[in-house]
Amino acid sequence: MQASDRYRLSASATWVASVQMEPAIGAVAANLARSIELVEMAAAQGAQLVVLPELANTGYMFESREEAYALAEPVPEGRSSQAWIALAQRLGIYLVAGISERAGGRLYNSALVTGPDGYLGTYRKLHLWGDENLYFEAGDLGLQVFDTELGRIGVAICYDGWFPEVYRRLALRGADIVAVPTNWVPMPGQTRDGAVIAHALTMGGAHSNGLTVVCADRIGTERGQTFVGRSVIVNSQGWTAAGPASVDQEEVLLAPIDVKATRRARQLNDFNHLLRDRRPDIYDEQSGATAGLRQR
Known part of the structure; x- marks a missing residue:
């Protein structure tokens, strides 16, 4: 099925893509070039939002802070940033x-x-x-949400997903x-x-919050560390919309989402809404989380 056919089938759909690739440690130019090829492939299939892996431009297994510092770059002024910004503009x-x-003398694992535009x-x-x-x-910019014509986009990186608060x-x-x-x-x-x-x-995070989650993993073994691959796109009901990808192949996963339906689906039935049913008076750290402990 071609991208044009998919749009005719679901005119309201937003197509999101997860790019699974294998960056090589230190090979910034080659990693950047490969990422551009895969993003172009995703866009050619109709993707409107594309997600690349963590540390896609540098690789992951640094041997020292000095190596990490040498490979890092300012954002958005650096070479990789500028190439990706131009790519997104060109592909729309x-x-x-x-x-x-790299921000002055500080280093961040960023997106x-x-x-x-x-x-x-x-x-x-x-x-x-x-x-x-x-x-x-550790990150110092908090959890941001970016307003776009596709919907509101949040970002998390890898281990962030182990914390339901995110x-x-x-x-x-x-x-x-x-x-x-x-x-x-x-x-x-x-x-x-x-x-x-x-x-x-x-x-679990997608279902309990009514979110579409697009996970882009890497593959391969780098300096003895194996990565699991198996990138996945999960819809707002918590079900797999695309993937999981393989354990050892570069792939592009593509899935349609309906943002309006996503927002409506948070109303589970006549009585229950995923966000309104919360009880922060009981379990919020600022109001009631430690009350039971004090009584023991």
């Missing part, structure tokens, strides 16, 4: 791309957000995983879609072809 799409960001903003990963703590500072806060701020650049690694007990914990966390 929105693009979320994982990038190693560039750009669109048809240019740069929209930067998200900095809040929850650092493993040795990332040796190289990066999806909840983005939903409360009005997000319709959450773009997740990621570099998932095997968790204890995980087998090559078995269940992926990240999928369960993504499906």
Whole structure:
């Protein structure tokens, strides 16, 4: 089925794409060139929003902060940022791309957000995983939501998805879609072809908040670290809309979403609404979370 056929079948659909690729550590020019090829492929199939993996321009397994600093670049002024910004403008799409960001003497595991009219903003990963703590500072820009003609787009990166507060806060701020650049690694007990914990966390976050979540993972083994691949797009009901992708192949996943239907679906029935039914008077940290502990 061609992209034009898909649009005729669902005129109200927004087509989102997850790009699964294999960046090589330190090969910024080659990684950037490959990412452009894959984004062009996604756009040619009708994608209006494309998500690239975490640290898509640099690779992930840095040996030192010095190496990470040398490979990082300012956002949006750096080479990778400028290339992705120009790409999104040329293709008329929105693009979320994982990038190693240098801001003065500080380093961040970040995501560039750009669109048809240019740069929209930067998200900095809040929850650092493993040795990332040796190289990066924790994000200091909070959880942002970007208003676009496609809907409201939030961003999280990899380990951020282990914290349900991230999806909840983005939903409360009005997000319709959450773009997740990621570099998932095997968790204890995980087998090559078995269940992926990240999928369960993504499906739960999507369902319990009424969000479409677009996860773009990487593949391959880098300096001894294996990545699981298996990128996925999950709809606002919590079901898989595309994928999971393979464990070892570069792929483009594409799925349609209906933002209006997404917002309506948060009303589960005549009585229940996913966001209005919350009881922050009981479990919000500012009001009632510790009350039971004090009584014991």
